[in-house]
Amino acid sequence: MRGADIRNGETAETVGALATPALLLDSDRLDRNLARLSSRMQARGVVLRPHMKTAKSIDVARRAHRSGAGPITVSTLAEAEYFARHGFRDMTYAVGLAPHTAERAMRLRRAGIDLKVLLDSPEQATMLGATGRAAGVTPSAFIEIDCDGHRGGLTAADPKLGMVAAILAEAGVKLAGILTHAGESYSLCTPEALIAAAENERAVAVAAAEVLRAAGHECPVVSVGSTPTAHFAKDLTGVTEVRTGVYMFFDLVMHGVGVCTTDDIAISVLATVIGTKPEKGWILVDAGWMALSRDRGTAAQRVDQGYGLVCDLSGKIYPDLIVVQASQEHGILAIRPRSAEALPDLSIGAKVRILPNHACATASQHELYNVVSGGSEMIQARWRRMRGW
Amino acid sequence: MRGADIRNGETAETVGALATPALLLDSDRLDRNLARLSSRMQARGVVLRPHMKTAKSIDVARRAHRSGAGPITVSTLAEAEYFARHGFRDMTYAVGLAPHTAERAMRLRRAGIDLKVLLDSPEQATMLGATGRAAGVTPSAFIEIDCDGHRGGLTAADPKLGMVAAILAEAGVKLAGILTHAGESYSLCTPEALIAAAENERAVAVAAAEVLRAAGHECPVVSVGSTPTAHFAKDLTGVTEVRTGVYMFFDLVMHGVGVCTTDDIAISVLATVIGTKPEKGWILVDAGWMALSRDRGTAAQRVDQGYGLVCDLSGKIYPDLIVVQASQEHGILAIRPRSAEALPDLSIGAKVRILPNHACATASQHELYNVVSGGSEMIQARWRRMRGW
Numbered sequence: 001m002r003g004a005d006i007r008n009g010e011t012a013e014t015v016g017a018l019a020t021p022a023l024l025l026d027s028d029r030l031d032r033n034l035a036r037l038s039s040r041m042q043a044r045g046v047v048l049r050p051h052m053k054t055a056k057s058i059d060v061a062r063r064a065h066r067s068g069a070g071p072i073t074v075s076t077l078a079e080a081e082y083f084a085r086h087g088f089r090d091m092t093y094a095v096g097l098a099p100h101t102a103e104r105a106m107r108l109r110r111a112g113i114d115l116k117v118l119l120d121s122p123e124q125a126t127m128l129g130a131t132g133r134a135a136g137v138t139p140s141a142f143i144e145i146d147c148d149g150h151r152g153g154l155t156a157a158d159p160k161l162g163m164v165a166a167i168l169a170e171a172g173v174k175l176a177g178i179l180t181h182a183g184e185s186y187s188l189c190t191p192e193a194l195i196a197a198a199e200n201e202r203a204v205a206v207a208a209a210e211v212l213r214a215a216g217h218e219c220p221v222v223s224v225g226s227t228p229t230a231h232f233a234k235d236l237t238g239v240t241e242v243r244t245g246v247y248m249f250f251d252l253v254m255h256g257v258g259v260c261t262t263d264d265i266a267i268s269v270l271a272t273v274i275g276t277k278p279e280k281g282w283i284l285v286d287a288g289w290m291a292l293s294r295d296r297g298t299a300a301q302r303v304d305q306g307y308g309l310v311c312d313l314s315g316k317i318y319p320d321l322i323v324v325q326a327s328q329e330h331g332i333l334a335i336r337p338r339s340a341e342a343l344p345d346l347s348i349g350a351k352v353r354i355l356p357n358h359a360c361a362t363a364s365q366h367e368l369y370n371v372v373s374g375g376s377e378m379i380q381a382r383w384r385r386m387r388g389w
Numbered sequence: 390m391r392g393a394d395i396r397n398g399e400t401a402e403t404v405g406a407l408a409t410p411a412l413l414l415d416s417d418r419l420d421r422n423l424a425r426l427s428s429r430m431q432a433r434g435v436v437l438r439p440h441m442k443t444a445k446s447i448d449v450a451r452r453a454h455r456s457g458a459g460p461i462t463v464s465t466l467a468e469a470e471y472f473a474r475h476g477f478r479d480m481t482y483a484v485g486l487a488p489h490t491a492e493r494a495m496r497l498r499r500a501g502i503d504l505k506v507l508l509d510s511p512e513q514a515t516m517l518g519a520t521g522r523a524a525g526v527t528p529s530a531f532i533e534i535d536c537d538g539h540r541g542g543l544t545a546a547d548p549k550l551g552m553v554a555a556i557l558a559e560a561g562v563k564l565a566g567i568l569t570h571a572g573e574s575y576s577l578c579t580p581e582a583l584i585a586a587a588e589n590e591r592a593v594a595v596a597a598a599e600v601l602r603a604a605g606h607e608c609p610v611v612s613v614g615s616t617p618t619a620h621f622a623k624d625l626t627g628v629t630e631v632r633t634g635v636y637m638f639f640d641l642v643m644h645g646v647g648v649c650t651t652d653d654i655a656i657s658v659l660a661t662v663i664g665t666k667p668e669k670g671w672i673l674v675d676a677g678w679m680a681l682s683r684d685r686g687t688a689a690q691r692v693d694q695g696y697g698l699v700c701d702l703s704g705k706i707y708p709d710l711i712v713v714q715a716s717q718e719h720g721i722l723a724i725r726p727r728s729a730e731a732l733p734d735l736s737i738g739a740k741v742r743i744l745p746n747h748a749c750a751t752a753s754q755h756e757l758y759n760v761v762s763g764g765s766e767m768i769q770a771r772w773r774r775m776r777g778w
Contacts, residue, residue, distance in 0.1 A: 096663035274485035294683035
């Protein structure tokens with residue numbers, strides 16, 4: 001078994017013997033999910049730059065880049081530092097820049113890490129130039145483009161786009177390219193809508209790059225990405241790279257969007273039955289929001305999965321059994337409203353596996369992945385996660 | 390400065406110099422909150438057994454028990470082991486028992502820790518007896534009572550109550566007493582309703598204890614508790630101890646219930662502005678759900694606070710400015726719908742503090758508390774949190 005266990009005295013060799021709650025990762029599903037998108041992007045001649053915000057694990061990153069330390073995306077500078085310590089060099093920090101993150105990013109750049117940063121305003125461009133000069137390095141920055149009103153970024157038509165590029169050039173900052181994220185695709189649920197969102201993401205990104213090129217700026221990278229659009233894009237003409245994170249593990253939200261089946265979901269939370277309330281149709285387990293997260297992402301979807309969908313120890317779904325309520329260390333399992341299914345007979349000490357709404361949020365509640373594969377009960381490895389900022 | 394900082398290279402001495410997002414703890418407010426409930430309980434001759442599930446910090450526990458290691462409640466056995474390592478002896482593990490937790494709890498008991506466990510079924514009582522015998526220790530258990538249909542527990546009228554007590558006696562388990570939690574009080578918001586919930590919690594608990602005493606069982610402890618009921622109880626006759634956790638820090642949910650003012654909320658998340666979208670009325674900050682948690686507990690209250698209420702660096706609230714959306718590392722600040730307030734003028738790099746919906750959930754997203762007091766900008770100490778199970 002690889003990796004050290006950090007649970008007090010834990011030496012479990014099998015899933016059934018694990019202290020609960022515990023996070024399981026099915027490495028067969030992980031590998032299948034990685035291969036699926038990787039070959040899709042390869043077929044289109046586009047670089048896949050996995051977003052490590054979901055997994056936050058060097059072991060998973062190495063699984064995504066089997067031949068070496070390929071390009072990755074990170075959501076915090078603590079991630080960048082962590083992956084740099086483990087040999088990764090080509091990274092994009094895909095969160096808008098502030099003065100203190102600019103300084104910290106330049107320290108990494110000075111250490112030889114090709115860390116690219118993100119900005120969308122003249123103020124940030126000026127600040128980054130000054131920070132780079134003070135650190136004695138040439139920064140490399142993406143300009144963030146807003147393709148669907150989700151969050152930050154400039155539209156392709158915004159006159160500030162050319163202004164920011166000009167300031168970067170003036171300030172001695174390398175323009176890495178443009179970067180956009182179709183965050184609104186998470187709220188869709190039909191192939192037609194997802195195909196349209198992907199085409200919009202592509203078209204906006206390419207248009208923004210063309211604006212910059214027409215103004216004389218080299219704009220080598222056109223970076224797009226969200227798990228739904230990456231899986232539904234019909235055409236990626238003009239796009240050079242795609243960033244996605246949750247595709248590695250998938251989750252019930254992605255299932256509701258229509259990107260995966262429940263059999264693709266690679267992580268689950270192992271829990272133990274600690275009580276029953278037959279008169280209410282309830283089974284109580286020791287996985288509450290601390291183990292599952294407070295994410296209720298499926299609440300707005302066609303099928304509300306509560307705090308998760310319940311499976312037996314082998315991973316087989318109990319029809320319509322969901323976590324209907326969660327307090328800190330308690331989950332309440334019940335049959336979904338208006339279902340005719342019967343509550344399974346689970347008594348004190350029985351183990352279940354819970355598929356999460358949102359893999360990024362659920363995984364972040366845990367210190368490590370207990371890795372399983374091949375349908376075996378044996379724990380193959382324990383992979384640690386990093387956390388913090 | 391006390392305690393080691395774990396952020397890479399962080400040596401900030403002032404709040405303004407901290408890398409963000411970061412968790413702040415105002416120790417003056419903490420002390421005031423602790424003193425308020427402590428004196429309320431002292432005046433009623435009732436033991437206060439703070440629930441450490443909110444703070445998960447030895448420094449906070451010592452603040453709650455200044456004269457030494459007083460009684461505490463824990464939500465995981467990892468907490469019990471952590472507090473035992475730091476000298477605490479008298480603990481109640483207030484989550485229903487499973488076979489693996491019974492074994493682990495008995496190991497602590499064998500090490501001299503007076504750890505009491507919780508159960509509500511004949512199966513658990515039999516199992517605990519056998520586990521205690523195998524470990525060569527006498528277990529001590531509370532029977533969980535259901536006072537408001539919130540979660541687990543037996544009603545005072547359930548014939549299983551006497552049955553469980555009889556099995557415990559037969560199996561050589563010490564009956565610590567009965568324990569209940571008025572979890573439904575979190576959904577209330579008037580003093581009248583809170584007073585009634587507190588009286589119901591008391592009355593059900595005392596009735597259950599009387600049933601056991603009438604059947605010849607010694608039932609020394611009558612343990613009740615929730616932050617709202619503890620602050621509103623008019624009469625605690627027959628109750629011997631009260632358990633509460635979130636009262637130490639308070640939060641926007643407790644503010645919505647009516648238990649505290651916003652000036653009592655002791656923790657906040659420091660964040661930095663990383664973008665603006667004036668055309669949408671948005672300010673983007675670097676605190677998303679990873680720093681704030683996904684908890685939307687105020688969504689069901691009269692005033693929905695989004696993902697948190699925004700203050701300036703000194704802690705003064707910006708009227709009606711809330712976190713309207715959160716993704717993993719991004720928060721979007723905007724003025725509350727239907728408010729006439731203007732968006733404050735905050736540019737890239739400006740710092741804000743965000744009051745959380747749910748202190749337990751927000752604090753659990755962080756490794757440590759940056760402790761401030763006396764309105765000073767100086768960080769007085771860094772207190773680590775424990776996590777895991």
